[in-house]
Amino acid sequence: MTKKAENQKEKIIRKGKQEKIKNNKICIIYNYLYIMEINKYKSIAFITIFFIFIIFFYMLIEKEFFTNIETVNFYVITMGNEDRLQNIKNQIEKMNNNNDTYKVNIDKIDAVVGKNLDLDQLIKDGILTPKIYDKENSFNPKLENRKNEIGCCLSHYKTYETIANNNSKNSKYSVVFEDDFDVCDKFLYELDKIITDTINEKIDFDIIMLAIIGNSGEKIYSNIEKINCENSPCYYAHAYLINNKSIDKILDAMKYIDNIADVQIFQKHNEGKIKVLRLESSIVNQNSTYTTIRNN
Known part of the structure; x- marks a missing residue:
């Protein structure tokens, strides 16, 4: 293989590695955004459940329970x-x-x-x-x-x-x-x-x-x-x-x-x-x- 061909091959390999790194970065960013989105919904769900619990607890306190x-x-x-x-x-x-x-x-x-x-x-x-x-x-x-x-x-x-x-x-x-x-x-x-x-x-x-x-x-x-x-x-x-x-x-x-x-x-x-x-x-x-x- 000529030196020119070797250089061309190295360029192709290097370009492939760069593309792979780029794709990996995109995947990481995408996964991060996906996780953030999931966590956002989890947070909303947690806050909703928390407020429902507070309302229920308040109603429980206000509700009169008779003993006798x-x-x-x-x-x-x-x-x-x-x-x-x-x-x-x-x-x-x-x-x-x-x-x-x-x-x-x-x-x-x-x-x-x-x-x-x-x-x-x-x-x-x-x-x-x-x-x-x-x-x-x-x-x-x-x-x-x-x-x-x-x-x-x-x-x-x-x-x-x-x-x-x-x-x-x-x-x-x-x-x-x-x-x-x-x-x-x-x-x-x-x-x-x-x-x-x-x-x-x-x-x-x-x-x-x-x-x-x-x-x-x-x-x-x-x-x-x-x-x-x-x-x-x-x-x-x-x-x-x-x-x-x-x-x-x-x-x-x-x-x-x-x-x-x-x-x-x-x-x-x-x-x-x-x-x-x-x-x-x-x-x-x-x-x-x-x-x-x-x-x-």
Whole structure:
């Protein structure tokens, strides 16, 4: 082979090597760009999954999980007035709309109509105090309104009897409402917390008033307090929690009527017949300023 031919061959080989190097560089760049593109989509996917997880976790935190609400039965005492029935419906909707995990059902208790009562017969039967006719006591000055107040007491007692008849292992607690009740927005959550606190802290009770007018007592735990009604009266019985295991004790304590319903509950506590606690902050209000029992 001539020198010229050898030079030509070397040029061809060198050119081939250069082309190969060039192609390799192109392949490396292409592979790099491909990997970068894949990583970009991986990053987008990772970020998307991360944000989905954050949203799910936030929803999980916000979602109310109840521990003890399913062990509660709800009752409302009502005369069946149209506006009060509408209020009951509104309150059920409020409770159900403000939680995602539990649907409330409230059993209606037909109230005892006071104007139809024979007070003398109730006295003879040992159900009512003869002091119902005295001028100086907690009852309303008007006799007809006193009948309504006795009807209120009998209505609450009728509810206790219903609780006793319905008592089962799946129903450990009962909430009693009067039909002018107005629950707070987080009522079920607050109620569940109260019950959970009594269980975890081993707080014994027969009744916890979910709303009360009266002096605060010694704090027991969180929102739960002792009542302080010995030196000044306490009022309100439009919402309270009953420990169902105590229902027979409550029936025995409340079977003789010697005061208006709410005062009598606190009175029996002062006498040591039942143990009543209260909340520092009420979780149930009244829709009406004054109960119709005293004014009708």
